[in-house]
Amino acid sequence: MGRWEPNARGRLAEAALELYGERGYEQTTVAEIAKRAGLTERTFFRHYADKREVLFDGSVALQELFVKAVTEAxxxxxxxxxxxAGLEAVSKVFVGRREHSRQRQAVIVANAELQERELIKLASMSAGLADALRRRGVAEPAASLTAEAGLAVFKVGFELWIAASEEREMAQVMRESLDELKAVTASG
Amino acid sequence: MGRWEPNARGRLAEAALELYGERGYEQTTVAEIAKRAGLTERTFFRHYADKREVLFDGSVALQELFVKAVTEAxxxxxxxxxxxAGLEAVSKVFVGRREHSRQRQAVIVANAELQERELIKLASMSAGLADALRRRGVAEPAASLTAEAGLAVFKVGFELWIAASEEREMAQVMRESLDELKAVTASG
Incomplete structure:
Protein backbone atom coordinates (compact mmCIF):
# COMPACT_ATOMS: atom_id res chain seq x y z
CA MET A 1 0.00 0.00 0.00
CA GLY A 2 1.17 3.51 -0.79
CA ARG A 3 1.88 6.20 1.73
CA TRP A 4 -1.36 7.97 0.93
CA GLU A 5 -4.54 5.99 1.62
CA PRO A 6 -7.79 7.26 0.10
CA ASN A 7 -9.98 8.69 2.89
CA ALA A 8 -7.80 7.10 5.57
CA ARG A 9 -8.94 9.70 8.09
CA GLY A 10 -12.63 8.95 7.62
CA ARG A 11 -12.08 5.18 7.57
CA LEU A 12 -10.12 5.34 10.82
CA ALA A 13 -12.81 7.45 12.49
CA GLU A 14 -15.53 5.05 11.39
CA ALA A 15 -13.55 1.99 12.52
CA ALA A 16 -12.81 3.64 15.88
CA LEU A 17 -16.47 4.47 16.56
CA GLU A 18 -17.52 0.92 15.67
CA LEU A 19 -14.95 -0.60 18.03
CA TYR A 20 -15.66 1.86 20.86
CA GLY A 21 -19.31 0.88 20.57
CA GLU A 22 -18.65 -2.87 20.40
CA ARG A 23 -15.89 -3.26 22.99
CA GLY A 24 -15.87 -0.01 24.92
CA TYR A 25 -13.51 2.93 24.48
CA GLU A 26 -11.02 1.83 27.11
CA GLN A 27 -10.73 -1.70 25.78
CA THR A 28 -9.99 -0.62 22.21
CA THR A 29 -6.39 -0.20 21.02
CA VAL A 30 -5.03 1.89 18.16
CA ALA A 31 -3.73 -1.35 16.58
CA GLU A 32 -7.29 -2.71 16.46
CA ILE A 33 -8.66 0.50 14.98
CA ALA A 34 -6.02 0.49 12.24
CA LYS A 35 -6.65 -3.20 11.48
CA ARG A 36 -10.44 -2.70 11.25
CA ALA A 37 -9.86 0.18 8.82
CA GLY A 38 -7.45 -1.94 6.78
CA LEU A 39 -4.61 0.48 7.54
CA THR A 40 -1.44 0.51 9.62
CA GLU A 41 -0.87 1.98 13.09
CA ARG A 42 1.61 4.30 11.46
CA THR A 43 -1.13 5.67 9.22
CA PHE A 44 -3.35 6.13 12.29
CA PHE A 45 -0.72 8.29 13.98
CA ARG A 46 -0.24 10.30 10.80
CA HIS A 47 -3.87 11.45 11.25
CA TYR A 48 -4.57 11.38 15.00
CA ALA A 49 -2.42 11.94 18.09
CA ASP A 50 -4.27 9.23 20.05
CA LYS A 51 -7.52 7.32 20.20
CA ARG A 52 -9.25 10.13 22.09
CA GLU A 53 -8.56 12.67 19.36
CA VAL A 54 -10.66 10.64 16.92
CA LEU A 55 -13.71 11.65 18.97
CA PHE A 56 -12.87 15.34 19.38
CA ASP A 57 -11.34 15.91 15.97
CA GLY A 58 -14.12 18.21 14.75
CA SER A 59 -14.55 20.25 17.95
CA VAL A 60 -12.22 23.12 17.09
CA ALA A 61 -13.62 23.48 13.56
CA LEU A 62 -17.17 23.42 14.95
CA GLN A 63 -16.42 26.20 17.43
CA GLU A 64 -14.74 28.28 14.72
CA LEU A 65 -17.74 27.87 12.46
CA PHE A 66 -20.17 28.82 15.24
CA VAL A 67 -18.10 31.90 16.16
CA LYS A 68 -17.66 32.93 12.51
CA ALA A 69 -21.41 32.85 11.88
CA VAL A 70 -22.08 34.94 15.01
CA THR A 71 -19.37 37.40 13.97
CA GLU A 72 -20.72 37.73 10.43
CA ALA A 73 -24.41 38.09 11.32
CA ALA A 85 -27.37 32.36 12.86
CA GLY A 86 -24.55 30.41 14.50
CA LEU A 87 -26.91 27.53 15.36
CA GLU A 88 -28.05 27.44 11.70
CA ALA A 89 -24.44 27.28 10.53
CA VAL A 90 -23.38 24.44 12.83
CA SER A 91 -26.54 22.48 12.03
CA LYS A 92 -25.43 22.21 8.40
CA VAL A 93 -22.31 20.30 9.48
CA PHE A 94 -24.49 17.59 11.00
CA VAL A 95 -26.66 16.91 7.94
CA GLY A 96 -26.40 13.19 7.19
CA ARG A 97 -24.42 12.54 10.39
CA ARG A 98 -27.19 11.64 12.84
CA GLU A 99 -26.20 7.97 13.16
CA HIS A 100 -22.54 8.89 13.55
CA SER A 101 -23.49 11.47 16.20
CA ARG A 102 -25.58 8.90 18.07
CA GLN A 103 -22.70 6.43 18.15
CA ARG A 104 -20.26 9.10 19.28
CA GLN A 105 -22.59 10.30 22.04
CA ALA A 106 -23.06 6.75 23.34
CA VAL A 107 -19.28 6.35 23.63
CA ILE A 108 -18.87 9.71 25.41
CA VAL A 109 -21.69 9.10 27.89
CA ALA A 110 -20.16 5.74 28.88
CA ASN A 111 -16.79 7.20 29.91
CA ALA A 112 -16.17 9.80 32.64
CA GLU A 113 -12.92 11.08 31.14
CA LEU A 114 -14.57 11.63 27.75
CA GLN A 115 -17.50 13.40 29.40
CA GLU A 116 -15.05 15.78 31.11
CA ARG A 117 -13.39 16.49 27.76
CA GLU A 118 -16.81 17.16 26.21
CA LEU A 119 -17.77 19.57 28.99
CA ILE A 120 -14.49 21.46 28.52
CA LYS A 121 -15.16 21.67 24.80
CA LEU A 122 -18.62 23.13 25.45
CA ALA A 123 -17.28 25.62 28.02
CA SER A 124 -14.68 26.74 25.49
CA MET A 125 -17.43 27.18 22.90
CA SER A 126 -19.44 29.34 25.30
CA ALA A 127 -16.37 31.51 26.00
CA GLY A 128 -15.73 31.84 22.26
CA LEU A 129 -19.32 32.90 21.60
CA ALA A 130 -19.29 35.47 24.42
CA ASP A 131 -16.08 36.88 22.99
CA ALA A 132 -17.62 37.13 19.51
CA LEU A 133 -20.62 38.96 20.96
CA ARG A 134 -18.42 41.42 22.86
CA ARG A 135 -16.59 42.14 19.60
CA ARG A 136 -20.03 42.96 18.16
CA GLY A 137 -20.34 45.58 20.88
CA VAL A 138 -22.56 43.60 23.27
CA ALA A 139 -21.85 44.60 26.88
CA GLU A 140 -21.42 42.25 29.84
CA PRO A 141 -23.24 40.44 31.33
CA ALA A 142 -25.49 40.35 28.24
CA ALA A 143 -22.74 38.81 26.08
CA SER A 144 -22.02 35.92 28.48
CA LEU A 145 -25.70 35.31 29.20
CA THR A 146 -26.60 35.22 25.50
CA ALA A 147 -23.66 32.88 24.79
CA GLU A 148 -24.75 30.57 27.62
CA ALA A 149 -28.32 30.66 26.34
CA GLY A 150 -27.07 29.71 22.87
CA LEU A 151 -25.07 26.85 24.27
CA ALA A 152 -28.06 25.67 26.30
CA VAL A 153 -30.05 25.48 23.07
CA PHE A 154 -27.20 23.67 21.31
CA LYS A 155 -26.85 21.08 24.11
CA VAL A 156 -30.56 20.42 24.58
CA GLY A 157 -31.27 20.60 20.83
CA PHE A 158 -28.47 18.12 20.13
CA GLU A 159 -29.91 15.63 22.64
CA LEU A 160 -33.33 15.95 21.02
CA TRP A 161 -31.91 15.56 17.52
CA ILE A 162 -30.10 12.28 18.32
CA ALA A 163 -33.11 10.76 20.14
CA ALA A 164 -34.17 7.40 18.70
CA SER A 165 -37.46 8.50 17.17
CA GLU A 166 -36.37 11.96 15.99
CA GLU A 167 -36.57 12.64 12.24
CA ARG A 168 -36.52 16.44 11.97
CA GLU A 169 -33.32 18.01 10.64
CA MET A 170 -31.03 19.57 13.24
CA ALA A 171 -31.59 23.13 12.01
CA GLN A 172 -35.31 22.78 12.67
CA VAL A 173 -34.77 21.21 16.11
CA MET A 174 -32.43 24.09 17.02
CA ARG A 175 -34.93 26.74 15.87
CA GLU A 176 -37.72 25.11 17.88
CA SER A 177 -35.46 24.74 20.94
CA LEU A 178 -34.53 28.41 20.77
CA ASP A 179 -38.21 29.33 20.52
CA GLU A 180 -38.87 27.13 23.53
CA LEU A 181 -36.09 28.81 25.51
CA LYS A 182 -37.62 32.18 24.68
CA ALA A 183 -41.00 30.90 25.82
CA VAL A 184 -39.78 29.51 29.16
CA THR A 185 -37.80 32.64 30.05
CA ALA A 186 -40.74 34.88 29.08
CA SER A 187 -43.27 32.98 31.17
CA GLY A 188 -42.15 34.16 34.60
CA MET B 1 -4.75 18.01 72.13
CA GLY B 2 -7.96 16.04 72.35
CA ARG B 3 -9.56 13.99 69.61
CA TRP B 4 -12.14 16.67 68.90
CA GLU B 5 -10.76 20.00 67.71
CA PRO B 6 -13.11 23.00 67.77
CA ASN B 7 -14.04 23.94 64.19
CA ALA B 8 -11.26 21.75 62.78
CA ARG B 9 -13.14 21.42 59.51
CA GLY B 10 -13.37 25.17 58.93
CA ARG B 11 -9.79 25.79 60.07
CA LEU B 12 -8.50 23.14 57.65
CA ALA B 13 -10.50 24.61 54.77
CA GLU B 14 -9.19 28.10 55.50
CA ALA B 15 -5.58 26.90 55.78
CA ALA B 16 -5.92 24.92 52.54
CA LEU B 17 -7.27 27.90 50.57
CA GLU B 18 -4.49 30.11 51.91
CA LEU B 19 -1.80 27.64 50.89
CA TYR B 20 -3.34 26.89 47.48
CA GLY B 21 -3.32 30.62 46.81
CA GLU B 22 0.24 31.15 48.08
CA ARG B 23 2.01 28.08 46.66
CA GLY B 24 -0.39 26.64 44.14
CA TYR B 25 -2.77 23.72 44.58
CA GLU B 26 -0.41 21.08 43.20
CA GLN B 27 2.51 22.17 45.35
CA THR B 28 0.56 22.03 48.60
CA THR B 29 0.58 18.87 50.74
CA VAL B 30 -1.93 17.68 53.30
CA ALA B 31 0.85 17.81 55.91
CA GLU B 32 1.31 21.53 55.23
CA ILE B 33 -2.42 22.20 55.42
CA ALA B 34 -2.67 20.42 58.77
CA LYS B 35 0.36 22.26 60.12
CA ARG B 36 -0.98 25.69 59.04
CA ALA B 37 -4.27 24.89 60.77
CA GLY B 38 -2.42 23.78 63.91
CA LEU B 39 -3.82 20.26 63.53
CA THR B 40 -2.54 16.82 62.61
CA GLU B 41 -2.71 15.01 59.25
CA ARG B 42 -4.83 12.45 60.98
CA THR B 43 -7.36 15.11 61.86
CA PHE B 44 -7.33 16.30 58.23
CA PHE B 45 -8.25 12.83 57.01
CA ARG B 46 -10.99 12.57 59.60
CA HIS B 47 -12.69 15.47 57.78
CA TYR B 48 -11.62 15.24 54.12
CA ALA B 49 -10.71 12.34 51.82
CA ASP B 50 -7.99 14.36 50.07
CA LYS B 51 -6.86 17.91 49.35
CA ARG B 52 -9.27 18.23 46.41
CA GLU B 53 -12.30 17.49 48.56
CA VAL B 54 -11.63 20.62 50.59
CA LEU B 55 -12.59 22.65 47.52
CA PHE B 56 -15.71 20.69 46.55
CA ASP B 57 -16.96 19.93 50.02
CA GLY B 58 -20.08 22.09 49.72
CA SER B 59 -21.07 21.13 46.16
CA VAL B 60 -23.49 18.34 46.99
CA ALA B 61 -25.21 20.37 49.71
CA LEU B 62 -25.48 23.35 47.35
CA GLN B 63 -27.13 21.26 44.64
CA GLU B 64 -29.53 19.73 47.17
CA LEU B 65 -30.48 23.17 48.42
CA PHE B 66 -31.04 24.48 44.87
CA VAL B 67 -33.16 21.44 43.94
CA LYS B 68 -35.13 21.60 47.19
CA ALA B 69 -36.06 25.25 46.62
CA VAL B 70 -37.18 24.50 43.05
CA THR B 71 -39.21 21.53 44.27
CA GLU B 72 -40.88 23.52 47.04
CA ALA B 73 -41.72 26.61 44.98
CA ALA B 85 -36.60 30.67 44.00
CA GLY B 86 -33.68 28.24 43.81
CA LEU B 87 -31.26 31.06 43.00
CA GLU B 88 -32.55 33.01 46.02
CA ALA B 89 -31.99 30.00 48.26
CA VAL B 90 -28.42 29.30 47.14
CA SER B 91 -27.52 32.99 47.36
CA LYS B 92 -28.18 32.89 51.11
CA VAL B 93 -25.39 30.33 51.54
CA PHE B 94 -22.87 32.78 50.11
CA VAL B 95 -23.67 35.70 52.41
CA GLY B 96 -20.37 36.74 54.06
CA ARG B 97 -18.38 34.33 51.88
CA ARG B 98 -17.36 36.57 48.98
CA GLU B 99 -13.65 36.66 49.86
CA HIS B 100 -13.61 32.90 50.43
CA SER B 101 -15.37 32.42 47.08
CA ARG B 102 -12.87 34.64 45.29
CA GLN B 103 -9.94 32.69 46.71
CA ARG B 104 -11.54 29.37 45.79
CA GLN B 105 -12.30 30.53 42.24
CA ALA B 106 -8.70 31.69 41.73
CA VAL B 107 -7.44 28.23 42.75
CA ILE B 108 -9.92 26.44 40.44
CA VAL B 109 -9.19 28.65 37.42
CA ALA B 110 -5.44 28.00 37.79
CA ASN B 111 -5.75 24.20 37.55
CA ALA B 112 -7.17 22.20 34.61
CA GLU B 113 -8.15 19.19 36.71
CA LEU B 114 -10.06 21.37 39.17
CA GLN B 115 -11.82 23.15 36.32
CA GLU B 116 -12.96 19.79 34.95
CA ARG B 117 -14.28 18.84 38.38
CA GLU B 118 -16.14 22.18 38.60
CA LEU B 119 -17.72 21.69 35.16
CA ILE B 120 -18.90 18.22 36.16
CA LYS B 121 -20.39 19.66 39.33
CA LEU B 122 -22.28 22.28 37.30
CA ALA B 123 -23.51 19.70 34.77
CA SER B 124 -24.77 17.57 37.64
CA MET B 125 -26.57 20.60 39.07
CA SER B 126 -28.26 21.25 35.72
CA ALA B 127 -29.40 17.62 35.50
CA GLY B 128 -30.72 17.81 39.08
CA LEU B 129 -32.69 20.98 38.32
CA ALA B 130 -34.18 19.53 35.11
CA ASP B 131 -35.23 16.49 37.11
CA ALA B 132 -36.87 18.67 39.78
CA LEU B 133 -38.77 20.58 37.08
CA ARG B 134 -39.99 17.35 35.45
CA ARG B 135 -41.27 16.23 38.85
CA ARG B 136 -43.21 19.52 38.92
CA GLY B 137 -44.87 18.38 35.67
CA VAL B 138 -42.77 20.47 33.27
CA ALA B 139 -42.42 18.66 29.92
CA GLU B 140 -39.23 18.25 27.89
CA PRO B 141 -37.48 20.12 26.37
CA ALA B 142 -38.84 22.96 28.53
CA ALA B 143 -37.50 21.37 31.74
CA SER B 144 -33.93 20.98 30.43
CA LEU B 145 -33.91 24.39 28.77
CA THR B 146 -35.18 26.12 31.93
CA ALA B 147 -32.60 24.26 34.03
CA GLU B 148 -29.80 25.27 31.65
CA ALA B 149 -31.06 28.86 31.70
CA GLY B 150 -30.98 28.81 35.50
CA LEU B 151 -27.46 27.46 35.52
CA ALA B 152 -26.38 30.10 32.99
CA VAL B 153 -27.64 32.76 35.40
CA PHE B 154 -25.90 31.05 38.33
CA LYS B 155 -22.56 30.83 36.48
CA VAL B 156 -22.59 34.35 35.04
CA GLY B 157 -24.06 35.85 38.23
CA PHE B 158 -21.39 34.15 40.34
CA GLU B 159 -18.61 35.60 38.16
CA LEU B 160 -20.15 39.07 38.53
CA TRP B 161 -20.56 38.69 42.28
CA ILE B 162 -16.89 37.79 42.88
CA ALA B 163 -15.57 40.59 40.64
CA ALA B 164 -13.13 42.88 42.43
CA SER B 165 -15.32 45.99 42.57
CA GLU B 166 -18.65 44.25 43.17
CA GLU B 167 -20.49 45.11 46.39
CA ARG B 168 -24.08 44.02 45.77
CA GLU B 169 -25.27 40.91 47.60
CA MET B 170 -25.40 37.71 45.56
CA ALA B 171 -29.21 37.49 45.66
CA GLN B 172 -29.47 40.88 43.99
CA VAL B 173 -26.84 40.03 41.36
CA MET B 174 -28.72 36.80 40.56
CA ARG B 175 -32.07 38.61 40.23
CA GLU B 176 -30.54 41.19 37.89
CA SER B 177 -28.77 38.50 35.86
CA LEU B 178 -32.02 36.59 35.44
CA ASP B 179 -33.74 39.79 34.31
CA GLU B 180 -30.90 40.35 31.85
CA LEU B 181 -31.26 36.80 30.50
CA LYS B 182 -34.97 37.43 30.00
CA ALA B 183 -34.14 40.67 28.19
CA VAL B 184 -31.57 39.16 25.83
CA THR B 185 -33.78 36.22 24.88
CA ALA B 186 -36.78 38.49 24.34
CA SER B 187 -34.91 40.90 22.07
CA GLY B 188 -34.73 38.67 18.99
Missing part, protein backbone atom coordinates in the same frame (compact mmCIF):
# COMPACT_ATOMS: atom_id res chain seq x y z
CA UNK A 74 -25.89 41.39 10.08
CA UNK A 75 -24.80 44.33 12.19
CA UNK A 76 -28.42 45.11 12.95
CA UNK A 77 -29.08 41.59 14.35
CA UNK A 78 -29.86 41.36 18.06
CA UNK A 79 -27.35 39.23 20.04
CA UNK A 80 -29.77 36.29 20.29
CA UNK A 81 -30.34 36.45 16.51
CA UNK A 82 -26.59 36.36 15.90
CA UNK A 83 -26.52 33.21 18.06
CA UNK A 84 -29.43 31.82 16.02
CA UNK B 74 -45.49 27.31 44.90
CA UNK B 75 -47.34 24.92 42.60
CA UNK B 76 -48.59 27.89 40.58
CA UNK B 77 -45.06 29.20 39.93
CA UNK B 78 -43.85 29.13 36.31
CA UNK B 79 -40.73 26.95 35.78
CA UNK B 80 -38.44 29.98 35.49
CA UNK B 81 -39.89 31.37 38.75
CA UNK B 82 -39.20 28.06 40.49
CA UNK B 83 -35.59 28.40 39.28
CA UNK B 84 -35.54 31.99 40.57
Missing amino acids: PESAAPIDAIA | PESAAPIDAIA
